[in-house]
Amino acid sequence: MKKQIKLLLVAGARPNFMKIAPLIWTIRTHNKESAEKSLIDYCLVHTGQHYDEKMSAVFFNDLNIPKPDINLEVGSGSHAQQTARIMAAFEPVCLKEKPDWVVVVGDVNSTMACTLVASKMGVKVAHIEAGLRSFDRTMPEEINRIVTDALADLLLTPSPDADENLKKEGIPAEKIRFVGNIMIDTLVSNIEKARKSTLPKQLNLNPNDFAYITLHRPSNVDDKDKLTNIMAIIDDLAHQLPVVFPVHPRTRKMLDQYRISNNGKPNLNIIEPIGYHDSLWLTEHACFILTDSGGLQEESTYFQIPCLTLRPNTERPITIQQGTNKLTSLETLEKDFHSVLNCSPLKKNAPAFWDGKTGCRIIEILSES
Numbered sequence: 001m002k003k004q005i006k007l008l009l010v011a012g013a014r015p016n017f018m019k020i021a022p023l024i025w026t027i028r029t030h031n032k033e034s035a036e037k038s039l040i041d042y043c044l045v046h047t048g049q050h051y052d053e054k055m056s057a058v059f060f061n062d063l064n065i066p067k068p069d070i071n072l073e074v075g076s077g078s079h080a081q082q083t084a085r086i087m088a089a090f091e092p093v094c095l096k097e098k099p100d101w102v103v104v105v106g107d108v109n110s111t112m113a114c115t116l117v118a119s120k121m122g123v124k125v126a127h128i129e130a131g132l133r134s135f136d137r138t139m140p141e142e143i144n145r146i147v148t149d150a151l152a153d154l155l156l157t158p159s160p161d162a163d164e165n166l167k168k169e170g171i172p173a174e175k176i177r178f179v180g181n182i183m184i185d186t187l188v189s190n191i192e193k194a195r196k197s198t199l200p201k202q203l204n205l206n207p208n209d210f211a212y213i214t215l216h217r218p219s220n221v222d223d224k225d226k227l228t229n230i231m232a233i234i235d236d237l238a239h240q241l242p243v244v245f246p247v248h249p250r251t252r253k254m255l256d257q258y259r260i261s262n263n264g265k266p267n268l269n270i271i272e273p274i275g276y277h278d279s280l281w282l283t284e285h286a287c288f289i290l291t292d293s294g295g296l297q298e299e300s301t302y303f304q305i306p307c308l309t310l311r312p313n314t315e316r317p318i319t320i321q322q323g324t325n326k327l328t329s330l331e332t333l334e335k336d337f338h339s340v341l342n343c344s345p346l347k348k349n350a351p352a353f354w355d356g357k358t359g360c361r362i363i364e365i366l367s368e369s
């Protein structure tokens with residue numbers, strides 16, 4: 001008899017969508033090619049943590065992800081409110097769908113909330129991007145990572161440092177599988193489309209002659225003095241080369257609240273959030289990147305583009321070992337701008353298993369479970 005397994009795939013916030021997409025493409029192929037042996041049924045649950053068109057729908061279109069089967073529509077709120085709303089809404093879904101596995105990705109509140117619900121119901125949880133640690137518990141994501149990994153039954157890691165972290169935390173080795181970086185699957189599959197982006201034309205950008213900036217972490221944007229200083233430094237940078245800064249809704253809210261404005265300055269493109277292909281074009285062609293995003297640290301490593309990460313730590317140390325990423329601070333930012341603008345091109349291979357085949361490795365493991 002054919003074996004059939006059912007997966008509940010959970011996505012909630014922008015960085016989740018590019019991690020879920022390759023799973024769906026791989027499941028479709030698996031069901032076509034292995035239909036004799038096993039079938040994978042899935043149900044895509046969107047928690048609604050991100051809901052703006054530019055933070056959510058645009059990625060479903062860009063990445064050819066089917067419309068979610070279920071949208072919990074939880075929206076924004078404090079961490080406790082948002083987590084509680086996701087949990088309360090996800091429990092009946094688990095009860096009704098009776099999945100063999102709940103599959104969660106990344107480190108956002110949706111990841112932790114759905115893991116808590118599934119574990120308490122005795123449903124197995126697979127965590128994609130397990131084991132990353134910044135060792136900084138002031139970051140909400142670090143709490144989400146620790147709780148998710150402590151409860152998950154299968155920990156699918158993107159890099160060997162993640163395996164080490166999990167082993168040190170006492171997670172049994174048989175639960176841990178090094179599968180590589182699933183976001184790179186999405187990157188590899190979309191690179192040609194990204195190269196056709198019309199954004200460079202719209203903004204009059206030339207390859208290797210602009211800086212790409214994204215900042216949204218509470219530690220950078222929630223404090224008035226810090227955000228004011230950051231915007232002043234970015235303004236100075238824009239006197240040296242064009243800058244593209246798509247502004248995350250959290251950052252937009254804080255800029256408006258503190259009445260900080262850099263709009264209208266020549267060479268400083270402060271724009272609305274952009275889609276996946278436009279972001280990939282900017283990443284591949286930037287002179288350098290300034291960010292506090294986890295995803296951009298990894299994508300720039302793949303493209304060998306220098307990245308300055310405005311944080312005191314990173315849960316992705318492999319990007320630093322590869323020589324593409326450097327941690328920076330308000331104090332060192334201007335010096336670091338100077339260094340990256342004058343550095344020679346980087347030439348290193350991508351880390352192991354950042355090869356576009358992580359989705360296949362994951363689906364193979366789950367289909368044999």
Ligand code: UD1
Nearest residue numbers: 013014015049050051052055076077108109140141249250
């Ligand atoms: C969340 C994740 C963070 C991830 C980021 C990527 C957590 C704890 N944080 O942070 O890890 O890097 O997403 O974007 O899960 N908002 C909108 N429209 C939206 C979504 C949010 O306007 O579609 C605004 C709301 O004012 C909201 C604020 O942004 O209060 C923050 O949203 P939230 O989901 O709480 O956290 P992010 O900062 O987006």
